[in-house]
Amino acid sequence: xxxxxxxxxxxxxxxxxxxxxxxxxxxxxxxxxxxxxxxxxxxxxxxxxxxxxxxxxxxxxxxxxxxxxxxxxxxxxxxxxxxxxxxxxxxxxxxxxxxxxxxxxxxxxxxxxxxxxxxxxxxxxxxxxxxxxxxxxxxxxxxxxxxxxxxxxxxxxxxxxxxxxxxxxxxxxxxxxxxxxxxxxxxxxxxxxxxxxxxxxxxxxxxxxxxxxxxxxxxxxxxxxxxxxxxxxxxxxxxxxxxxxxxxxxxxxxxxxxxxxxxxxxxxxxxxxxxxxxxxxxxxxxxxxxxxxxxxxxxxxxxxxxxxxxxxxxxxxxxxxxxxxxxxxxxxxxxxxxxxxxxxxxxxxxxxxxxxxxxxxxxxxxxxxxxxxxxxxxxxxxxxxxxxxxxxxxxxxxxxxxxxxxxxxxxxxxxxxxxxxxxxxxxxxxxxxxxxxxxxxxxxxxxxxxxxxxxxxxxxxxxxxxxxxxxxxxx
Amino acid sequence: xxxxxxxxxxxxxxxxxxxxxxxxxxxxxxxxxxxxxxxxxxxxxxxxxxxxxxxxxxxxxxxxxxxxxxxxxxxxxxxxxxxxxxxxxxxxxxxxxxxxxxxxxxxxxxxxxxxxxxxxxxxxxxxxxxxxxxxxxxxxxxxxxxxxxxxxxxxxxxxxxxxxxxxxxxxxxxxxxxxxxxxxxxxxxxxxxxxxxxxxxxxxxxxxxxxxxxxxxxx
Numbered sequence: 001x002x003x004x005x006x007x008x009x010x011x012x013x014x015x016x017x018x019x020x021x022x023x024x025x026x027x028x029x030x031x032x033x034x035x036x037x038x039x040x041x042x043x044x045x046x047x048x049x050x051x052x053x054x055x056x057x058x059x060x061x062x063x064x065x066x067x068x069x070x071x072x073x074x075x076x077x078x079x080x081x082x083x084x085x086x087x088x089x090x091x092x093x094x095x096x097x098x099x100x101x102x103x104x105x106x107x108x109x110x111x112x113x114x115x116x117x118x119x120x121x122x123x124x125x126x127x128x129x130x131x132x133x134x135x136x137x138x139x140x141x142x143x144x145x146x147x148x149x150x151x152x153x154x155x156x157x158x159x160x161x162x163x164x165x166x167x168x169x170x171x172x173x174x175x176x177x178x179x180x181x182x183x184x185x186x187x188x189x190x191x192x193x194x195x196x197x198x199x200x201x202x203x204x205x206x207x208x209x210x211x212x213x214x215x216x217x218x219x220x221x222x223x224x225x226x227x228x229x230x231x232x233x234x235x236x237x238x239x240x241x242x243x244x245x246x247x248x249x250x251x252x253x254x255x256x257x258x259x260x261x262x263x264x265x266x267x268x269x270x271x272x273x274x275x276x277x278x279x280x281x282x283x284x285x286x287x288x289x290x291x292x293x294x295x296x297x298x299x300x301x302x303x304x305x306x307x308x309x310x311x312x313x314x315x316x317x318x319x320x321x322x323x324x325x326x327x328x329x330x331x332x333x334x335x336x337x338x339x340x341x342x343x344x345x346x347x348x349x350x351x352x353x354x355x356x357x358x359x360x361x362x363x364x365x366x367x368x369x370x371x372x373x374x375x376x377x378x379x380x381x382x383x384x385x386x387x388x389x390x391x392x393x394x395x396x397x398x399x400x401x402x403x404x405x406x407x408x409x410x411x412x413x414x415x416x417x418x419x420x421x422x423x424x425x426x427x428x429x430x431x432x433x434x435x436x437x438x439x440x441x442x443x444x445x446x447x448x449x450x451x452x453x454x455x456x457x458x459x460x461x462x463x464x465x466x467x468x469x470x471x472x473x474x475x
Numbered sequence: 476x477x478x479x480x481x482x483x484x485x486x487x488x489x490x491x492x493x494x495x496x497x498x499x500x501x502x503x504x505x506x507x508x509x510x511x512x513x514x515x516x517x518x519x520x521x522x523x524x525x526x527x528x529x530x531x532x533x534x535x536x537x538x539x540x541x542x543x544x545x546x547x548x549x550x551x552x553x554x555x556x557x558x559x560x561x562x563x564x565x566x567x568x569x570x571x572x573x574x575x576x577x578x579x580x581x582x583x584x585x586x587x588x589x590x591x592x593x594x595x596x597x598x599x600x601x602x603x604x605x606x607x608x609x610x611x612x613x614x615x616x617x618x619x620x621x622x623x624x625x626x627x628x629x630x631x632x633x634x635x636x637x638x639x640x641x642x643x644x645x646x647x648x649x650x651x652x653x654x655x656x657x658x659x660x661x662x663x664x665x666x667x668x669x670x671x672x673x674x675x676x677x678x679x680x681x682x683x684x685x686x687x688x689x690x691x692x693x694x
């Protein structure tokens with residue numbers, strides 16, 4: 001593994017595995033989410049047809065991506081939405097700050113946006129004297145505790161009600177309670193005042209429809225509608241892969257998004273925003289800004305395999321089904337996006353040196369691909385990223401490719417190749433292992449292997465030898 | 476900086492589109508939500524909405540006002556916001572004359588003026604553009620008459636839905652209502668009261684939006 005990485009995934013994972021309470025919290029929540037998803041898609045054949053159609057819509061949108069983004073920009077502009085383009089996180093942050101400053105605003109209310117997490121927008125705005133308040137209940141809880149989300153749909157999945165009661169008590173000064181309804185009521189009271197007085201609201205985007213210039217937002221709580229309707233200015237952040245061709249693409253995509261994410265047929269609110277407040281209308285923001293972020297996405301598009309990463313609709317179901325995520329939770333990934341999707345996305349965003357280890361955080365069991373609503377071949381992309389890490393530098397396309405290449409490993413495989421292509425050497429090695437194999441010291445990779453597994457016992461005689469001596473007894 | 480970012484991103488995407496290839500085979504079958512017979516739509520919508528703690532009441536053209544009056548009285552609601560020029564405005568005002576402690580507050584000014592009133596009313600009443608049976612959904616296209624926040628800010632949202640405007644599926648609703656040709660500034664699908672399960676996946680209602688949603692289906 002690369003030694004120069006500042007992120008030590010194995011240490012994170014070990015710490016997470018030792019945290020029994022966190023593991024129990026995550027486990028019970030995700031067991032529930034998987035069961036609910038299964039219940040909402042009772043017909044496996046129908047689900048397949050739906051997934052293929054959703055995959056088709058997203059792949060076709062990717063094929064026409066530049067043209068659709070231009071169409072989206074044109075339609076939005078016609079509707080009065082101001083469109084901004086950001087190549088990097090820094091540019092995205094600067095655009096948001098500029099809009100805030102143009103309005104002399106210091107208070108921002110935020111609906112859920114993973115892109116804003118990717119940009120580390122909250123920290124950036126705070127440095128510039130702006131209060132950026134998360135209003136999604138889960139995000140609100142973890143923001144109080146100064147933590148990043150540990151799940152892209154259920155940000156506080158790693159906390160139980162007692163821990164959340166404690167956070168509220170410590171940070172908000174409310175009496176300690178662990179009743180879920182009462183905890184919700186506290187958040188409601190505090191946040192309603194914030195909505196009422198906010199100067200700017202920010203949201204993510206689930207789908208951006210090029211045909212009509214419409215931003216589609218899906219939510220249950222109503223905080224997203226608050227953020228996009230009450231304040232006089234609304235800023236929507238989207239990764240450039242969120243664009244789809246037309247409204248007709250939506251019915252299966254919406255059904256799959258909410259079914260995969262939370263096991264619901266539909267969320268409480270589906271919010272279609274096509275323009276700011278029009279002449280004569282009495283509410284809605286007077287200004288709507290759409291920020292389209294690249295941050296490395298355009299280079300994924302250039303590769304016929306890696307581009308599938310951009311099909312993702314951020315439902316989080318691959319997290320819920322991943323045997324690794326279920327055991328270590330989201331924080332161990334040390335990344336904005338955890339779980340299988342994070343393991344293919346983060347190495348491409350941050351480079352293999354920094355996040356290449358995540359591609360190894362998988363047993364390649366294939367559950368993620370099997371449940372993915374847009375059929376992203378996650379295991380194939382994981383293998384591809386492993387290869388990119390270990391092939392000679394310059395032969396891959398992902399940032400820092402070749403960074404994990406080790407001469408020792410190259411030599412070991414060279415030796416393996418010689419052994420298996422020379423019959424004499426092979427026979428010698430077999431005899432040697434049969435006699436002295438049990439003496440092999442458990443060092444290096446063998447130690448890592450035998451730490452959690454029994455050391456293999458080598459038979460004294462090879463199968464070939466036995467057959468020669470005894471003949472084949474069974475026809 | 477901005478226009479440069481735009482052209483650089485689009486240039487990269489253009490060249491990526493050439494190298495990344497892009498053949499997407501046509502689909503053999505396309506997915507459509509299961510159809511719902513017209514006679515079963517009201518019942519399915521009712522069932523689906525009740526599953527997410529929505530109260531669905533049936534009424535006729537000549538008695539919805541009475542039912543509404545009863546619903547408000549049983550909850551001791553005294554302040555109600557509504558769109559004064561909505562189709563049911565007259566009916567509502569007539570109802571109040573008979574049945575008094577109720578104060579009707581028309582959403583007649585911009586939110587900047589009306590905000591404090593709206594954040595303190597007990598209920599908001601709105602019409603709907605229609606419903607969707609498959610998921611138990613109301614379709615709202617807020618406009619100058621019935622603004623966006625009427626269905627969000629008051630703790631109780633009462634929606635009037637005509638039974639003949641209930642579509643089977645979202646796809647059908649979009650097609651028959653002509654979505655796309657001319658999208659309103661805001662369109663909403665509402666399927667229940669505001670809810671969350673962010674703490675231990677425990678479902679709780681009324682986190683930021685309405686705690687209660689009451690639908691009066693007018694046949």
